[in-house]
Amino acid sequence: MRAIIFIAFLFLFTTTLAHDLDDYFEVVLNITKDAGEIINEKIWQVKNVEIKFSAVDFVTETDREIEEKFKREISAKFPDHKFIGEETTDDGEKMQLTDSPTWVIDPIDGTMNFVHGYPYVCISVALLVNKETQMGIIYNPVLNQLFTARKGQGAFYNQKPIRVSTIKELSEAVVSTEVGLSRDEEKLRVVAENIKNFVPLAQGIRSVGTRAMNLAL
Numbered sequence: 001m002r003a004i005i006f007i008a009f010l011f012l013f014t015t016t017l018a019h020d021l022d023d024y025f026e027v028v029l030n031i032t033k034d035a036g037e038i039i040n041e042k043i044w045q046v047k048n049v050e051i052k053f054s055a056v057d058f059v060t061e062t063d064r065e066i067e068e069k070f071k072r073e074i075s076a077k078f079p080d081h082k083f084i085g086e087e088t089t090d091d092g093e094k095m096q097l098t099d100s101p102t103w104v105i106d107p108i109d110g111t112m113n114f115v116h117g118y119p120y121v122c123i124s125v126a127l128l129v130n131k132e133t134q135m136g137i138i139y140n141p142v143l144n145q146l147f148t149a150r151k152g153q154g155a156f157y158n159q160k161p162i163r164v165s166t167i168k169e170l171s172e173a174v175v176s177t178e179v180g181l182s183r184d185e186e187k188l189r190v191v192a193e194n195i196k197n198f199v200p201l202a203q204g205i206r207s208v209g210t211r212a213m214n215l216a217l
Contacts, residue, residue: 039062070085
């Protein structure tokens with residue numbers, strides 16, 4: 001009897017969670033698209049740029065505006081949800097991942113690109129429930145590139161199904177990498193040496209200035 005009750009409870013919990021996740025996804029997808037309009041409007045404008053940790057580590061008023069938009073609008077719909085945002089953590093706000101639904105937000109991945117009007121910028125959002133990733137959205141509004149993925153439901157590019165590459169040999173692969181923000185001489189030497197080592201081994205090396213886009217592409 002207990003086993004039957006447990007199975008019924010588990011089924012009910014799973015069904016409810018799936019329904020909730022559908023709601024979460026639709027709400028946040030709409031917020032992401034709205035935030036993309038802000039990027040499209042401001043990428044060609046003069047920006048108010050602040051230095052974070054080094055002369056090449058930027059934050060703009062648009063980064064903060066978009067992060068606050070996500071937090072405000074998600075909280076209005078789902079008040080028990082938590083947030084881990086790049087700009088709030090960089091500002092010293094302490095974040096802790098719990099079992100509660102938690103949104104991890106990078107409002108503009110590729111802020112340097114955004115500052116210079118280089119079109120490889122994106123909004124990167126993920127949801128974790130019970131510390132497990134349930135969905136992710138990567139959106140480059142400038143180039144109209146929307147990548148979405150949900151646990152158990154596959155990944156999509158502009159609503160068309162996509163899959164990981166079937167290439168197994170490094171000699172047939174294009175490798176994505178980034179130099180990073182550090183200007184430490186030793187770290188730069190290691191990065192340059194690694195890239196140098198990959199050039200003869202891979203079919204190509206690419207760097208677009210945003211890690212999320214690198215992963216999605």
